[in-house]
Amino acid sequence: MDEKEPLISIIVPVYNVEDYIEECLESLVKQTYKNLEIILIDDGSTDNSGKICDDYVLKDTRIKCFHQINQGVGAARNKGLEVAEGELIGFVDPDDFCDLGMFQKLYGLMKKNNTSIACCLRKDMNQGKIDLGGYIFQEKEKICTRMEVLNIYTKSMDWSVCNKLYSREILKGINFPEVNYAEDFFTVFRWINKADKIAYLREGLYYYRMNRLGSATSSRDDLLLKIDATLMQLKKFQSFLIVLNSERLKTNFDIKYLHSLYDLRCNIENTEYSEEKITLLNKIKLEIKNLDMYKNSLGRSKCLKLFLLDNFKCGYSLLVIWEKLFKNIEKKIRDKIKVK
Numbered sequence: 245m246d247e248k249e250p251l252i253s254i255i256v257p258v259y260n261v262e263d264y265i266e267e268c269l270e271s272l273v274k275q276t277y278k279n280l281e282i283i284l285i286d287d288g289s290t291d292n293s294g295k296i297c298d299d300y301v302l303k304d305t306r307i308k309c310f311h312q313i314n315q316g317v318g319a320a321r322n323k324g325l326e327v328a329e330g331e332l333i334g335f336v337d338p339d340d341f342c343d344l345g346m347f348q349k350l351y352g353l354m355k356k357n358n359t360s361i362a363c364c365l366r367k368d369m370n371q372g373k374i375d376l377g378g379y380i381f382q383e384k385e386k387i388c389t390r391m392e393v394l395n396i397y398t399k400s401m402d403w404s405v406c407n408k409l410y411s412r413e414i415l416k417g418i419n420f421p422e423v424n425y426a427e428d429f430f431t432v433f434r435w436i437n438k439a440d441k442i443a444y445l446r447e448g449l450y451y452y453r454m455n456r457l458g459s460a461t462s463s464r465d466d467l468l469l470k471i472d473a474t475l476m477q478l479k480k481f482q483s484f485l486i487v488l489n490s491e492r493l494k495t496n497f498d499i500k501y502l503h504s505l506y507d508l509r510c511n512i513e514n515t516e517y518s519e520e521k522i523t524l525l526n527k528i529k530l531e532i533k534n535l536d537m538y539k540n541s542l543g544r545s546k547c548l549k550l551f552l553l554d555n556f557k558c559g560y561s562l563l564v565i566w567e568k569l570f571k572n573i574e575k576k577i578r579d580k581i582k583v584k
Contacts, residue, residue, distance in 0.1 A: 252332045253330030256283065256337070258289060258294070260290060261289075261293050265339075269296075271343075273300075275342070281330050286311045325419065334406075336450075346449035349364065349449065353445050359440075360414045362442075363407055363442060364444075364448070378407055384445070384446050389440070390442070394433070395496060399500060403430075403433065415435060502538045505532050510549075512528065513525075
């Protein structure tokens with residue numbers, strides 16, 4: 245190994261992932277890039293995750309483990325940033341894993357193009373299927389200006405923090421929200437806003453496990469908290485764009501924001517009645533009303549679904565029936581095309 249290669253600190257927030265953490269850690273200790281500091285933040289796990297982390301500390305001197313009471317993924321990542329010593333920083337979630345060459349390739353891309361952020365594609369794993377995720381383009385490598393990336397991201401809102409390598413300087417002064425279930429898209433957006441250019445590699449090197457059982461997003465009890473935190477982040481994002489004073493970015497964001505609000509509304513309709521649900525639902529309705537001018541961007545099907553939700557007490561039940569009917573019709577059409 246070239247002794248001049250900089251130290252990369254990889255921060256892993258750990259909470260109740262005993263079934264996945266070993267696969268994650270094996271993918272890190274076997275990286276082809278060896279000058280690593282692997283920081284595990286055990287965020288008050290109640291299963292064997294903390295013990296597994298401690299066992300790995302004894303196996304590899306590059307691993308450090310810190311235990312704290314449960315404070316959420318944002319607080320855990322911030323603790324990792326506080327103790328990290330590397331010139332470069334990466335983030336990996338404990339139920340995911342990495343290609344063994346991921347950090348070598350991202351560092352090489354960053355060094356070659358003199359950028360402060362390097363990104364790769366994800367491999368999204370969902371019930372046995374694997375699809376490429378992230379910003380997909382034609383070139384094997386692509387260098388984008390800050391404004392190009394901000395424009396891409398306000399259209400897609402594909403804000404994974406984990407398929408990237410960052411220079412430490414770019415992260416200074418901007419931490420993750422320490423609110424349970426808060427998304428990280430706003431934090432990553434602000435980091436990108438500090439970069440002059442960003443390097444992309446068209447290769448899926450980060451394996452993202454979608455919709456796993458036991459994750460925060462799979463619990464209905466936690467859904468209202470997640471929706472509230474997401475809405476709060478989106479509102480902060482909207483305010484930040486006003487300060488940037490870019491009409492193009494604001495329009496891109498508002499259209500994507502409306503789609504996000506639609507998804508949040510459909511999710512909340514499926515929860516049991518409570519005062520918290522009604523309060524949150526009214527917030528979302530108001531936000532959707534404020535973006536009426538972009539309603540056409542939803543398409544006819546989603547506009548019809550919103551109409552059902554707004555005008556019928558059993559609107560959600562009608563929506564479910566509509567979805568099933570639409571899917572059945574779509575399946576029959578596809579089957580007919582295949583037969584031909």
